[in-house]
Amino acid sequence: MRPRSDTLDLIADLKARNEPFVLATVVRTVSVTAAKAGAKAVIRSDGTITEGWIGGGCARAAVLKAAREAIADGEPRLISIQPKDLLDEQGLKPGEVREGVRFARNMCPSRGTMDVFVEPMLPSPALAVFGASPVAVALAELAPRFGLRVTVCAPAEDQGVFAEAAQRIEGYALDVESEGQRFVVVSTQGRGDEAALRAALSVRADHVAFVGSRRKVASLRAHLIEGGVAPECFDRLKAPAGLDIGAVTPDEIALSILAEILAVRRRDHRTPSEAASH
Structure with missing residues (x-):
């Protein structure tokens, strides 16, 4: 020994x-x-x-x-x-x-x-943020405070808007498999929506969310299915992302998304009485 x-x-x-x-x-x-x-x-x-x-x-x-x-x-x-x-x-x-x-x-x-x-x-839960919108930047900044290990997935020219991250990927080529819990949030907001959403739906994740309206998601869904994405891939997509707390600013939207992620993280570790009291 x-x-x-x-x-x-x-x-x-x-x-x-x-x-x-x-x-x-x-x-x-x-x-x-x-x-x-x-x-x-x-x-x-x-x-x-x-x-x-x-x-x-x-x-x-x-x-x-x-x-x-x-x-x-x-x-x-x-x-x-x-x-x-x-x-x-x-x-x-x-x-x-x-x-x-x-x-x-x-x-x-x-x-x-x-x-x-x-x-x-166990590995720290991972959060992959797709895109470089103001909401994506706010998410990457706030998430480590909740114990999440952040991977930023964005084009090379957009990486500079993020102060820091545990991992950076130029583009959206996230590893398909991952140890431990992983959450994916697409917050491209008009810049590379289809490519980012297609990539996000192709990886193993405990939760996949899209920052955008239901109308926008419906349009993207139609385009992606026409392009070969299986309809059932959308069954696990949460859109719009986040809990409904009346969020308006990027920081508030990021907070609502993190609250939703926290609910997913904890739901398997709460007793029925604990769940009922919150």
Whole structure:
């Protein structure tokens, strides 16, 4: 096992590269266990333990299963790995979840108990902004404050209107696939609408929105379908973009779009009671 500093360096490197992984930390041990409280391991999305130590085969299967699930849904987990007799005393079965703790069986002769906190570290949600309109500029400026990693997609001559961005693409050739959540907003507003919308509808995204009127979208839809775009591609397009908050200025429109994106981001992580109260 390499020094703790190496583990921290790897974590920083994976975060910088926006690669999903899990940090598993042993938070409690009882009786004899291979790993002790404070031990950590970095688990990649393919299930490999790249760095650190959380014990041998007694714990590995349960932790790796939890790690895969955590990367899939973004939720942390607390796993308690216990011997069969201790589980039986508590009326527990392997795989059962009680009060937020998932229980697993320790198959090793050591008969120890180990609690492991499994924390997913997922890529920052991405926002691809197509176009260089005032709304696009406002979006690129405001989005990082909401934890979004911005990619600006605009012609080379328009890139200068954006102060900064995590990534810049000259034109609209955005990668078709992407790790983690990705949102796409087309805000060309009269300059390259068809090309930008065609590109936006061709990539994987959790949400695609167009800044423009319903009439304009209907016209673009007709032209693009005539040009070969499948009609069902438009089923996931939100137009006009943003929540209806009476927005008028570019900053206000950008805020309404970000509010809509936030609603999409959070909708899978709210309980029914939370959803009803907002």
